[in-house]
Amino acid sequence: MRTVKAALIQRVAQAERCADLDACIQAIRAAAATGSQLVLLQELHNGAYFCQRERTEVFDAAEPVPGPSTAALRDVAAALGVVIVGSLFERRAAGVYHNTAVVLDADGSLAGVYRKMHIPDDPGYYEKFYFTPGDLGFVPVDTAVGRLGVLVCWDQWFPEAARLMAMAGAELLLYPTAIGWDPTDPEDERRRQLDAWRTVQRGHAIANGLPLLACNRVGFEPAPAAADSGDGILFWGSSFACGPQGEILASASETAPECLVVDIDLGRGEAVRRLWPFFRDRRIDAYGDLLKRWRD
Amino acid sequence: MRTVKAALIQRVAQAERCADLDACIQAIRAAAATGSQLVLLQELHNGAYFCQRERTEVFDAAEPVPGPSTAALRDVAAALGVVIVGSLFERRAAGVYHNTAVVLDADGSLAGVYRKMHIPDDPGYYEKFYFTPGDLGFVPVDTAVGRLGVLVCWDQWFPEAARLMAMAGAELLLYPTAIGWDPTDPEDERRRQLDAWRTVQRGHAIANGLPLLACNRVGFEPAPAAADSGDGILFWGSSFACGPQGEILASASETAPECLVVDIDLGRGEAVRRLWPFFRDRRIDAYGDLLKRWRD
Numbered sequence: 001m002r003t004v005k006a007a008l009i010q011r012v013a014q015a016e017r018c019a020d021l022d023a024c025i026q027a028i029r030a031a032a033a034t035g036s037q038l039v040l041l042q043e044l045h046n047g048a049y050f051c052q053r054e055r056t057e058v059f060d061a062a063e064p065v066p067g068p069s070t071a072a073l074r075d076v077a078a079a080l081g082v083v084i085v086g087s088l089f090e091r092r093a094a095g096v097y098h099n100t101a102v103v104l105d106a107d108g109s110l111a112g113v114y115r116k117m118h119i120p121d122d123p124g125y126y127e128k129f130y131f132t133p134g135d136l137g138f139v140p141v142d143t144a145v146g147r148l149g150v151l152v153c154w155d156q157w158f159p160e161a162a163r164l165m166a167m168a169g170a171e172l173l174l175y176p177t178a179i180g181w182d183p184t185d186p187e188d189e190r191r192r193q194l195d196a197w198r199t200v201q202r203g204h205a206i207a208n209g210l211p212l213l214a215c216n217r218v219g220f221e222p223a224p225a226a227a228d229s230g231d232g233i234l235f236w237g238s239s240f241a242c243g244p245q246g247e248i249l250a251s252a253s254e255t256a257p258e259c260l261v262v263d264i265d266l267g268r269g270e271a272v273r274r275l276w277p278f279f280r281d282r283r284i285d286a287y288g289d290l291l292k293r294w295r296d
Numbered sequence: 297m298r299t300v301k302a303a304l305i306q307r308v309a310q311a312e313r314c315a316d317l318d319a320c321i322q323a324i325r326a327a328a329a330t331g332s333q334l335v336l337l338q339e340l341h342n343g344a345y346f347c348q349r350e351r352t353e354v355f356d357a358a359e360p361v362p363g364p365s366t367a368a369l370r371d372v373a374a375a376l377g378v379v380i381v382g383s384l385f386e387r388r389a390a391g392v393y394h395n396t397a398v399v400l401d402a403d404g405s406l407a408g409v410y411r412k413m414h415i416p417d418d419p420g421y422y423e424k425f426y427f428t429p430g431d432l433g434f435v436p437v438d439t440a441v442g443r444l445g446v447l448v449c450w451d452q453w454f455p456e457a458a459r460l461m462a463m464a465g466a467e468l469l470l471y472p473t474a475i476g477w478d479p480t481d482p483e484d485e486r487r488r489q490l491d492a493w494r495t496v497q498r499g500h501a502i503a504n505g506l507p508l509l510a511c512n513r514v515g516f517e518p519a520p521a522a523a524d525s526g527d528g529i530l531f532w533g534s535s536f537a538c539g540p541q542g543e544i545l546a547s548a549s550e551t552a553p554e555c556l557v558v559d560i561d562l563g564r565g566e567a568v569r570r571l572w573p574f575f576r577d578r579r580i581d582a583y584g585d586l587l588k589r590w591r592d
């Protein structure tokens with residue numbers, strides 16, 4: 001067994017970006033006090049989910065990586081000796097912005113970054129306006145607690161992303177995320193969506209013999225004034241951890257903020273892969289068409 | 297809505313191969329009497345699961361495709377006007393045998409075949425001895441009820457197989473399968489395995505916006521005399537159907553034979569894909585390493 005104690009910080013966004021980062025840092029301190037060695041924050045944790053409408057002034061909130069938020073997370077990582085996975089709005093250049101995960105190692109060094117590769121765009125989630133698709137590929141990050149396969153939100157629906165991280169030796173899949181219901185969705189549709197979100201990620205854990213962490217926002221965020229895009233988003237929380245057979249290890253509230261602390265055995269994946277040796281049997285000679293848009 | 301009534305015939309294997317095929321045909325007649333238009337049989341439905349031990353004489357039971365079993369299924373398909381997905385031990389040549397799914401159209405014609413691409417090999421499932429890996433790729437079959445993405449058992453753990461079928465226009469994923477517990481497995485491991493099996497397949501349905509059918513054996517089959525490979529297999533039944541959000545539509549017993557009849561709406565997948573347009577956003581420019589064994 002090689003156990004890592006991980007903390008998933010599921011929060012309700014506050015109004016002010018600085019206040020949100022401060023609150024995250026307080027939560028990281030509380031998580032470290034529980035003995036957590038790894039802290040996963042939710043997607044774009046520095047404030048409200050701003051993609052409910054397309055507004056050019058929002059780009060003012062983007063920052064370089066490394067930059068101010070990376071520095072603040074670096075300081076707390078070093079002070080507490082914990083690995084932190086954060087999620088920032090990166091300004092790379094005028095007109096080139098990314099949805100970027102940063103990984104601060106336990107000594108405070110910037111161990112690596114991941115730029116969200118799959119960018120959604122649907123009513124209330126106008127991310128293609130804000131985020132240039134990532135160009136760093138699917139590369140895990142080595143840290144004091146292991147090799148982390150960090151992906152972001154929409155990536156969680158793509159088996160290819162999880163597979164490529166696993167094939168690069170990731171020992172754990174991590175998803176900062178921001179997903180919720182349209183408040184007008186009926187209850188049965190809400191259940192299907194939440195269960196699908198959980199199930200597809202558990203499927204990645206199973207297909208790759210890896211544990212997985214997903215940290216989501218929680219609570220209602222109204223649509224901006226004059227938005228043409230709906231009725232706001234009711235983020236469904238439900239952050240969770242599962243093991244390499246997809247078994248749920250811990251799960252957070254649908255409605256309330258929570259620091260979900262869970263022990264992850266990074267060694268169990270190898271035992272599971274001996275029982276279910278999928279990587280031995282992949283038909284790489286017959287997968288060429290995966291590189292096509294459609295087989296027509 | 298474009299509804300197809302499907303029947304999944306979950307059976308306990310009998311001793312004699314001919315008796316098993318006769319029993320399958322009786323079950324198909326009963327399914328057709330319920331109004332079913334599509335019948336899915338379990339993997340290698342013509343007898344006991346013979347891969348618990350490696351024995352050269354077992355190859356005597358293999359047959360050409362088309363051959364006697366295909367002809368018997370053809371006759372019943374034509375007589376009843378139903379589409380049948382069967383699963384046979386194919387003798388292609390001396391020394392070349394396959395685990396082959398056959399698709400009989402509602403007029404009795406052989407609409408297509410699929411040769412199992414991913415071949416397992418673990419204690420009690422010595423399939424690499426018996427089955428040459430398929431060489432027909434992942435090609436769906438057009439039938440009177442729609443374009444069927446037929447895969448077989450071990451394929452169900454590979455997101456690549458489902459993805460390639462979906463990208464070729466499959467409207468429904470179908471898995472004849474034969475999976476169970478080692479009777480010495482403790483109860484918690486049994487639950488993890490069964491739930492993982494169901495979850496990973498539901499994940500394929502979700503990732504591809506497609507409904508899915510899985511038809512499994514049920515009941516205990518002892519290991520052959522003098523087997524070095526364990527204590528037999530307790531096939532776990534639990535055949536199921538799910539929709540394009542992975543929602544369970546119907547589920548069969550863990551312990552008893554059953555003809556599970558379920559209505560599948562082949563039209564709902566398009567609505568789901570408009571909400572969750574994963575195929576729009578696949579990063580085919582960054583998936584090249586999926587064609588590698590490992591990224592090292």
